[in-house]
Amino acid sequence: MSPLQRRCATLALLLLLAAGSALAAQPRAFDARYRLEVAGWPSTSVQHRLSRDGAHWQSDMRASIAVARGHERSRFIADETIRALHYASSYRLLGIGKNYELEGEALARLPDRQSALFDLSRRAVGDDCEASCRLRYLDHRGREEQIDYRRLERSMLELPAGRFEAIRVEVTEPDAPERRMVFSFHPDVPGLLLAMEYHRDDEQRSQLTLTHLTLDGTDLASSPKGN
Template identity: 65%
Template structure:
């Protein structure tokens, strides 16, 4: 297979990336679009949709970065804790593709990374742990991953859809100390990213910014 720069492949997997607390918020539907800026690449668009299907929730995310495309879909239950039920993803790099799937048995112990993003945002809004906070999840291949995170001071972001209070979280993987991600979550809509920055070796390599938002009924 032709090779791509490692930063592009790693970024795609990270973006398409996690139990709850007594203060966990109920999810609410949304449709969001983001502008993705990657150092050395044209700007791209990422779409993220959270929808309800009866008592279950579906999180769908897709990205298109030039010759690289990817999409993920997760089905889960959200009560005081989040429980993943099914996960599927597919990637295409320069015309070569691969698909992955995790069923409820594989996800019985840990959530997939789409569901983990929802869980991380709920934890951050509740501020229910002391540093260092840790979160375990399964990646697209079913491998266990660990992130360490800390909740930063809240701030206000001025974005194309409006002004939003943001819960900011800095996250990293212990085995990749040179990589850090800073998430800005909506404090009242679990899983809704307002912005994200990815840093490697002390330099910002990419930035994600919310450009369109449609909120559904609670």
């Protein structure tokens, strides 16, 4: 795999990454923007929006790194458990790419990775996974993937968007122990990622940082506490 292909794969992983608790917090609409920094590339922006459409929720995430672009969209129902309904994505490398779609029987078996990201944020609050827990989901092609995760200590984050308490979760892949991601989630807003670090071979390769947040239609960019 060429360096460019590896970086495009990293972009897809960052877009995931990528059954909730009965006590899970209820979803809230948000519009978040991030700064993405990848070693060897100029920094760029990532957008993530969670919106309500009737009884459904839709997660929309998009990013671009130089000649590579990615966009994912997922529709799901968020009750005590997550029920994925439809997933669509597109990826472009040097202007050439593919579109993917999942629905029906595939998503009845396992959630797509945008739904899984939302589920992971709720599990981070409700589950007691200080050792290790496993989450199964479908990648953009409909292939089953697995990640192991464990909850870390809470911390306070000083971010461009404000000051937040964060639920931190370490994520690894069973077949790639050299890769490790640390997600920092908002404890009261399911699916809202505050920050993320990606490590490979004990070296930090990229990081994602929240720069702007609109929550329930209210702009919180100027709020010192981010509440």
